[in-house]
Amino acid sequence: MKRFLDLADFERDEVLSLLELARRLEKQPEPRALAGRILGLVFFNPSLRTLASFQAAMARLGGNSFVITPGAGSWQVETRPGVVMDGAAAEHVREGIPALAAYCDALGIRAFAAGKDLASDLAETAFNAMASLIDKPLINLESAVNHPCQALADWKTLDDLAVPRAGRFVLSWAYHPRALPLAVPAAALHMAALRGMEVIVLRPQGFALPDAIMERARRAAAASGGSLRETAEREDALAGAEVLYVKEWGATECYGDSEADARLRSRLTGWCVRDDWFTIASSECRLMHCLPVRRNTAIADAVLDGARSVVQREAYNRLPVQMAVLHRMLKP
Ligand code: CP
Secondary structure (H helix, E strand, C coil), X not given: CCEECCHHHCCHHHHHHHHHHHHHHHHCCCCCCCCCCEEEEEECCCCCXXXXXXXXXXXXXXXXXXXXXXXXXXXXXXXXXXXXXXXXXCEEHHHHHHHHHCCCCEEEEECCCCCCCHHHHHCCHHHHHHHCCCCCCEEECCCCCCCXXXXXXXXXXXXXXXXXXXXXXXXXXXXXXXXXXXXXXXHHHHHHHHHCCEEEEECCCCCCCCHHHHHHHHHHHHHHCCEXXXXXXXXXXXXXXXXXXXXXXXXXXXXXXXXXXXXXXXXCCCCCECHHXXXXXXXXXXXXXXXXXCECCCXXXXXXXXXXXXXXXXXXXXXXXXXXXXXXXHCC
């Protein structure tokens, strides 16, 4: 495996094989598997789980890693093509990314959406421009509209909890004071569709996921025996739900217009997940969120701290699934 950029690049059986490897490495650690191998990690945006779990995964497999956070201990790096670099950035990705790739056996890059032009973000313009600069194995640590490592960990979490393959998976929008990227909702949607679940996107008017993301997930659902639809009605979505996957994202109706987005979301503070959201769900219904999460803004304390919440298992699962990705990518 040369690149791990998007779960959609893999057949369902290939994802299942990676999950099998993750479970095997959990039970039978291989502390020398990647001895002498080096992973470079470039974070244009903050992280807690992705950063720590990739470093831990490399160390548990006997390898090493280095971390670059442009502008914090290293040069500020320009990503835009063709700009006159007379501002804060001292280095361009065109020089910086190949230099970093030369020091390691695989590179991971986190570069969030610019959040201004939906078409450009959907096309992964910035991430793909960096990816085209190197020939080394590459991992997407979260790009404009994708977070495959989170999606793989979430799939393992569903399997760990024996959530039925055909169970109802509700991806629900939740309130946040500002517009957040589409990466996690898009990746979670695709994961659940590819797993073969009955997927429902629950979101207020103005926050529908882009057609390109929905269509791609619809094709994955059709190929895996699942289904996909969307609604703005909570009761319609949550009746009998096995999973409530909560995520905050920006208004797609006015993408890139922060004032219009703020006007829309200011009326939606009631989209904070509370215990009463689960009254018509399955008694086993799980609460998922990729973290970080704002308590009592997106999800109430009682829900996050309650028995339904599996957010810590999702966070833990980042480690074994990323060990599996690294093992498949780098083991001699
Ligand atoms: N879920 C996730 O990717 O967490 P971080 O942003 O902390 O890495």
